Structure formats: structure tokens, C-alpha cells
Amino acid sequence: MKIKTEAGERHVLAITVDNEAGVLAKITGLFTARGYNIESLTVADISSDHALSRITIVTNGPPPVIDQIIAQLERLVPVHKVVDLNDAGEAHVEREIALVKVAGTGEKRIEALRLADVFRAKVVDTTLTSFIFEITGNSDKVDRFIALMRECGLVEVGRTGVVAIARGPEAL
Amino acid sequence: MTEMSGADMVVQALVDLGVDTVFGYPGGAVLPIYDALYKHPTIKHILVRHEQAATHAAEGYARSTGKPGVVLVTSGPGATNAVTGITDALLDSIPMVVLTGQVPTTLIGTDAFQECDTVGITRHCTKHNYLVMDPDRLGPIMHEAFYIATHGRPGPVVIDIPKNVQVATGTYRVPEKIEHQSYRPQVEPDADAIATAVAMIAAAERPVFYTGGGVINAGPDASAALRQLVALTGAPVTSTLMGLGAFPSDDGKWLGMLGMHGTYEANMAMNRADLIIAVGARFDDRVTGRLDAFSPDSKKIHIDIDRSSINKIVPVDLAIVGDAGRALDAIIAGWQDAGHKARDLGEWWRRVDGWRATRCLDFPEKKEAGADIMPQRAVKALFDATRGLDPIITTEVGQHQMWAAQHFGFSAPNRWLTSGGLGTMGYGFPASVGAQIAHPDRLVICIAGEASLQMNIQEMGTVSQYRLPVKIFILNNEWMGMVRQWQELTYESRYSNSYSDSLPDFVKLADAYGWTGLRIDNLGQLEDGIQKMIETPGPVIVDCRVAQLANCFPMIPSGAAHTEMLLQPSDVTGTMDDEAKALV
Numbered sequence: 001m002k003i004k005t006e007a008g009e010r011h012v013l014a015i016t017v018d019n020e021a022g023v024l025a026k027i028t029g030l031f032t033a034r035g036y037n038i039e040s041l042t043v044a045d046i047s048s049d050h051a052l053s054r055i056t057i058v059t060n061g062p063p064p065v066i067d068q069i070i071a072q073l074e075r076l077v078p079v080h081k082v083v084d085l086n087d088a089g090e091a092h093v094e095r096e097i098a099l100v101k102v103a104g105t106g107e108k109r110i111e112a113l114r115l116a117d118v119f120r121a122k123v124v125d126t127t128l129t130s131f132i133f134e135i136t137g138n139s140d141k142v143d144r145f146i147a148l149m150r151e152c153g154l155v156e157v158g159r160t161g162v163v164a165i166a167r168g169p170e171a172l
Numbered sequence: 173m174t175e176m177s178g179a180d181m182v183v184q185a186l187v188d189l190g191v192d193t194v195f196g197y198p199g200g201a202v203l204p205i206y207d208a209l210y211k212h213p214t215i216k217h218i219l220v221r222h223e224q225a226a227t228h229a230a231e232g233y234a235r236s237t238g239k240p241g242v243v244l245v246t247s248g249p250g251a252t253n254a255v256t257g258i259t260d261a262l263l264d265s266i267p268m269v270v271l272t273g274q275v276p277t278t279l280i281g282t283d284a285f286q287e288c289d290t291v292g293i294t295r296h297c298t299k300h301n302y303l304v305m306d307p308d309r310l311g312p313i314m315h316e317a318f319y320i321a322t323h324g325r326p327g328p329v330v331i332d333i334p335k336n337v338q339v340a341t342g343t344y345r346v347p348e349k350i351e352h353q354s355y356r357p358q359v360e361p362d363a364d365a366i367a368t369a370v371a372m373i374a375a376a377e378r379p380v381f382y383t384g385g386g387v388i389n390a391g392p393d394a395s396a397a398l399r400q401l402v403a404l405t406g407a408p409v410t411s412t413l414m415g416l417g418a419f420p421s422d423d424g425k426w427l428g429m430l431g432m433h434g435t436y437e438a439n440m441a442m443n444r445a446d447l448i449i450a451v452g453a454r455f456d457d458r459v460t461g462r463l464d465a466f467s468p469d470s471k472k473i474h475i476d477i478d479r480s481s482i483n484k485i486v487p488v489d490l491a492i493v494g495d496a497g498r499a500l501d502a503i504i505a506g507w508q509d510a511g512h513k514a515r516d517l518g519e520w521w522r523r524v525d526g527w528r529a530t531r532c533l534d535f536p537e538k539k540e541a542g543a544d545i546m547p548q549r550a551v552k553a554l555f556d557a558t559r560g561l562d563p564i565i566t567t568e569v570g571q572h573q574m575w576a577a578q579h580f581g582f583s584a585p586n587r588w589l590t591s592g593g594l595g596t597m598g599y600g601f602p603a604s605v606g607a608q609i610a611h612p613d614r615l616v617i618c619i620a621g622e623a624s625l626q627m628n629i630q631e632m633g634t635v636s637q638y639r640l641p642v643k644i645f646i647l648n649n650e651w652m653g654m655v656r657q658w659q660e661l662t663y664e665s666r667y668s669n670s671y672s673d674s675l676p677d678f679v680k681l682a683d684a685y686g687w688t689g690l691r692i693d694n695l696g697q698l699e700d701g702i703q704k705m706i707e708t709p710g711p712v713i714v715d716c717r718v719a720q721l722a723n724c725f726p727m728i729p730s731g732a733a734h735t736e737m738l739l740q741p742s743d744v745t746g747t748m749d750d751e752a753k754a755l756v
Contacts, residue, residue: 001754018353022292029296064487071479074479075479077299077355080353
């Protein structure tokens with residue numbers, strides 16, 4: 001017997017929660033306990049009184065599973081609101097920051113700098129044998145930049161994961 | 173607004189919240205609360221013999237009264253022993269508040285004596301939990317915890333209280349009105365959805381009501397509303413294990429329980445229906461059988477207070493989020509306002525009667541006095557002997573539980589206490605303790621298996637201490653019967669570790685605890701034995717020896733559809749494939 005899996009689609013969820021100890025564990029634990037995927041997760045305090053945090057989760061699943069994820073999140077006591085940013089078509093903006101360290105000399109070093117310029121990546125640190133680039137964009141752009149850097153002496157990457165917000169004047 | 177210790181605040185909050193009973197066990201990290209309880213004789217503390225039993229007793233109290241059960245245990249092993257009962261309450265949506273002691277805040281995280289990460293461990297088996305770090309927060313948290321445990325879909329809430337927070341002083345505050353910032357369960361159903369439901373029910377030719385524990389949780393008025401709506405529409409009713417009692421079993425519209433060990437007529441009606449009205453039920457795998465064959469030709473209405481239950485397993489055509497009782501009331505009002513009359517469902521009822529004619533709950537038995545007692549017969553005899561006594565029945569988990577569900581009739585809610593979702597062996601006896609505490613003058617019977625009973629048998633001491641007249645009726649077949657039945661069906665009768673070896677002499681055990689012990693060996697002794705149990709004051713344990721190899725039928729084998737029920741042992745043929753074996 002083989003275990004079957006179902007194909008899914010990518011969704012970005014924005015969740016506001018009480019900024020309390022244990023809330024993040026509650027949410028990530030819900031995903032592991034019920035077998036949902038997390039592609040990326042970001043969290044930070046967003047209110048002036050530090051009472052609310054915003055979590056952005058990129059997840060993957062067939063539509064009924066996405067609906068179930070939202071329903072399960074909504075019934076957690078410290079969760080205020082869950083919005084599926086993919087619900088309004090593609091009408092949202094996603095950004096991610098990566099810090100990319102490339103080491104090397106000669107032609108590879110020059111090529112790295114040239115590609116960084118094409119991607120509008122900033123140089124935030126340099127030595128004679130290395131650069132650290134800062135690149136901002138959607139995950140695809142960051143992925144492509146990192147793939148190119150692999151050919152140019154990539155040694156280390158740090159990524160923030162996706163933050164996202166809906167387009168237009170309305171708030172979450 | 174008086175300054176008092178955290179421990180006094182806990183007890184004051186219990187008093188203010190109307191709590192009359194706490195089930196618990198003391199230990200180092202809750203001593204301050206126990207000392208505060210000593211000074212408050214209005215709150216009755218029931219000292220159990222194991223913390224798991226405290227949680228099940230609290231569940232029994234809650235299910236038989238509709239009020240939240242309250243548990244008080246110490247840190248570390250006290251808390252971990254409570255986890256099974258907390259999870260049981262989560263799966264069956266039972267309101268419960270569990271107070272756990274914790275090591276002082278200064279020692280948290282140091283692997284201190286009797287320290288465990290209680291909020292971490294219980295995070296996913298509670299509806300919500302708290303670690304209280306400041307005595308000033310105790311008042312609001314206690315009140316909020318009871319609110320969360322009892323509002324919306326009920327469930328267990330844990331409050332973990334470090335010992336120094338119990339000793340430190342602060343201000344006890346009672347929130348004027350609990351309006352939680354983010355937790356706002358939807359109770360009132362949507363009016364448009366109700367109107368659509370009324371029209372769908374009025375148009376249905378083959379409707380079935382499929383009701384669950386949500387109707388019980390919504391209170392006795394919801395059961396009354398269900399009866400009224402069924403009378404108005406003339407449709408048949410089936411129920412999950414959790415929902416038994418919401419609709420009277422002696423009513424002609426009753427099909428019996430549905431699902432794996434449900435009746436043939438209930439499962440066939442679900443399969444052939446053109447409309448299913450699910451009320452406070454959650455399409456559990458024990459109910460649906462094989463999903464792609466579940467009720468293929470029906471429209472489905474799902475009433476549930478928990479939005480996440482809707483479309484979780486079976487996609488439905490109409491979702492109504494709200495309290496089951498309010499939704500049923502609204503449908504009744506809508507039905508009457510629209511001037512609907514019950515449709516002629518004669519053709520549908522003729523088909524139901526055809527399925528009923530299989531007499532699926534019949535079982536083979538010998539009638540002479542010296543014959544082995546069939547377990548089904550024992551349950552039927554118990555039911556017959558207690559008619560009119562309005563007993564509260566609890567069960568353990570296994571074959572005896574299913575036989576009780578099939579053969580014991582209930583005509584009112586809150587009389588049937590069983591572990592449905594988690595299927596916890598060891599639940600029934602302590603649950604009967606909680607029910608008996610809440611109803612000192614009622615007849616409370618735990619229908620048990622000899623294996624399950626041993627999982628919390630230490631509670632015989634609790635029963636003796638509080639002089640509770642609990643009756644334990646053991647269907648003793650010397651097997652973990654349901655395990656053996658599955659081994660028979662799935663593993664060619666390789667009975668791996670399912671024999672109940674080295675059983676105690678239950679009659680002598682009763683004697684040791686100061687109970688009355690009775691033994692029933694054959695059919696001729698059954699009725700007299702049951703009568704003697706009922707008439708004997710105080711706690712009684714009945715060791716009723718039943719036919720050892722009887723199996724529970726009818727049955728939907730794993731991976732099969734409602735239409736593929738095994739009605740008799742002779743229907744069992746062939747061996748199971750791996751796909752079916754992998755299902756629970």
C-alpha cells in the first residue's frame with residue numbers, strides 16, 4: 001500500500017493575534033497537529049500598545065483544506081482575524097528580504113556585482129573577497145537571484161519569509 | 173476590591189461563579205489553594221484516587237447537569253495525569269475548567285521538582301489555556317476561563333497557577349461583563365439560511381434528521397425543539413453515539429443510532445435520503461463509513477456552533493452556524509409562519525419499514541436457565557428492569573459500550589454519558605462518580621467491560637469515602653472484546669494480547685472496599701441479579717459473566733459504505749486488504 005497525497009495551491013494568510021506568550025506556538029502547533037503545510041511564516045508586533053501581532057503564513061493545500069485552515073485558525077481564542085489574501089484574486093503585495101553572502105575573486109566577483117545591479121540588490125557589506133547583498137521583492141525574484149548567485153560563489157543566505165498586504169485603501 | 177492571596181482569589185472566584193463541587197487531588201504546588209478551600213466549606217471537594225479520574229468525574233458531572241466540571245490538581249504528574257480527561261472533554265465538547273498548580277515563577281524552566289510545561293503540554297488538548305504570572309490577573313482569568321469553557325462549542329480550559337502566585341497578594345477583580353476581544357462565538361443563526369432550510373425540508377421527499385452531541389450541549393430545550401420539529405415534518409431521526417437521549421427511543425420516528433455499529437435502517441436511510449439535516453453532529457469517521465459512498469444523493473444542511481466542523485469532512489449544501497437549539501427554534505418558527513404541513517412521506521416510510529424488517533439488532537441466544545447470557549440480553553434486561561427509574565447510564569469503551577448504545581433506550585438528554593470522540597477506556601466508572609455526586613438520589617449505573625473498568629478501578633475508594641450508591645454492571649467476557657473482534661475480522665483471529673488474563677475476583681474486591689458484590693453466571697440468574705443490584709443500598713458491583721465470544725453486530729467494517737453492513741457473523745467473509753486495514 002502507498003500513501004496518497006493531494007495537489008494544492010499556494011495561499012497567503014494574514015492573521016492578527018493577541019501579542020501574548022504561547023500564541024505563536026498555538027498556531028504553528030495547529031499546523032503540525034492537523035498536517036497543514038507552512039512554506040513561510042513571519043510575525044511581528046504591529047500595534048502602538050504592543051497588544052496585537054500580525055502573522056503572515058504562506059501555506060499550500062487544496063481549496064477545502066485552505067478553508068479548513070482558516071476555520072481552525074478563527075476558532076483559536078487569541079486569534080482576532082484571518083484573511084486569505086488570495087481570495088481577492090492577486091490583489092495583494094508580497095515582499096521578502098534576503099541577505100545573500102557571496103565569496104570569491106576575479107570574474108565571478110564582477111559577475112555577482114553585475115547581476116546584483118540587474119536585480120536592484122544593494123551591497124550592505126563588502127571585503128576584498130566577499131559581498132553581502134540585500135534584495136527585496138516577491139519570493140520568485142528572491143529565488144531567482146539566489147539561484148544565479150549559486151554560480152557566483154554563494155556561501156550563505158538569510159531570508160525573512162513573506163509579508164503581504166492587500167492592495168487598495170481598506171485595512172485588514 | 174480587597175487585597176487577598178491568589179489562592180483566596182481562586183476560591184472566591186469559584187464561589188462567585190456558582191461552583192459547588194471540585195474534583196481533585198492535592199500536592200505540593202496546590203497546597204495554598206487547598207488551604208483556602210479548607211476555609212470555604214460551601215465548596216465540596218471530592219478527593220479522587222488518581223487525577224485522570226478527577227477529569228472524568230468532572231465530565232460526568234458536566235454531562236449530567238449541563239454545568240461546567242471543575243478539577244484541581246497539582247503540578248507535574250498531577251497535570252500530566254489529567255491530560256487524558258482534558259483531551260476527552262475536548263473531543264466530546266464538554267465544559268470543564270482544570271486548575272493546575274505550577275512551580276513558583278522563579279523556578280519555571282529549571283526542571284524543578286514536579287515541574288512540567290503544563291501550558292505547553294495542554295496547548296492542543298484544551299480549548300484555551302492560561303499561565304497566570306500575576307495575582308492581579310487571577311480574577312479576570314478565572315471568570316474568562318469559565319466563559320470560554322461554557323460558551324460557543326464547550327470545551328476544557330486549563331489555568332496553570334504557580335505556587336508563588338497563589339501565595340502573593342493582589343486585588344481580586346470581577347469583570348462586569350465578559351466580552352472577549354477576539355472570542356465571539358456565533359450563537360444566533362442567519363435568518364436567510366434558516367428560510368432556505370425551511371424550504372429545503374418542505375420540499376424533501378426522503379428527509380432524515382442526523383443529530384449529535386450538539387443538541388445535548390444546547391440544553392434540554394433543544395431536545396424539546398428537535399421533538400417538535402420532527403413531529404411537524406414527520407421525518408425519521410437518527411443520532412450519533414453522543415446524541416442519544418435527545419430524541420426518545422420509543423418514538424416511531426426513531427431509527428436508532430447510525431454509523432459503524434448503528435442500525436441497518438439508520439444507515440440505509442442516510443444512504444438513500446434526498447435531504448440530511450445534520451444538527452450538532454460532525455460527520456465523524458465512525459458515522460460516515462467510506463466517504464465517497466456517504467449519502468450520495470442527498471442535499472445536506474449542517475447546523476453547528478463551530479464553523480470549522482462545517483465542510484471539514486463532508487461538503488454540505490447549506491451551512492447554519494449557531495446554537496442547535498436556537499436554529500431548531502428558528503426553523504420551527506419559519507415552518508409555522510410559512511404554513512407548511514408535513515408532506516406525505518408514506519413511500520419513504522415504507523422503505524424505512526422494509527429496512528427495519530431485517531431486525532438488525534436481533535441476536536442468536538439459547539433460552540434455558542443454565543445458558544450463557546448473551547451480552548445484548550444483559551443490557552436489555554438492565555433496560556427493562558430500570559424503566560421508570562430514569563437512570564443515568566455511563567459506559568466504558570468497547571463492545572459493551574456499543575451494546576449499551578444499541579439496546580438501552582433513552583427518552584431524555586443528559587442520561588447517557590460515554591466517551592465518544594477519544595474513546596477512553598477508564599472513562600465510565602469515574603464519570604458515574606461525577607454524575608452520582610451531582611444527582612445523589614438518582615440511580616447511576618456504569619455499564620462496564622472487565623478490561624476498561626480496571627483502568628480506573630482505584631476509584632472504588634472514592635465511592636466508599638463519599639458513600640455513593642453507584643452501581644457497576646460488568647459485562648465480563650474475559651476479553652478486550654472489541655480488540656478481539658477486530659483481530660477476528662482483520663487478522664485471522666490471531667488474538668495478540670487481547671485476553672483479560674489474571675482478573676481479580678470482583679465480588680471479593682467489592683468486599684474489600686466495603687461494597688456489595690454480586691455475581692451472575694447464567695441466564696436464570698440475570699433478572700434476579702439485576703433486581704438485587706437495584707434494591708441494594710450503597711455501591712454495588714455486579715460481575716455479570718456473559719458469552720465470551722459474542723461479537724457486536726451490525727457493523728460497517730472499516731473502509732466500507734453504509735450499504736455494506738455486516739448483519740450477522742456469517743456475513744464475514746474473506747480477508748481485508750491493506751487499504752482497509754490502515755483505517756482505524
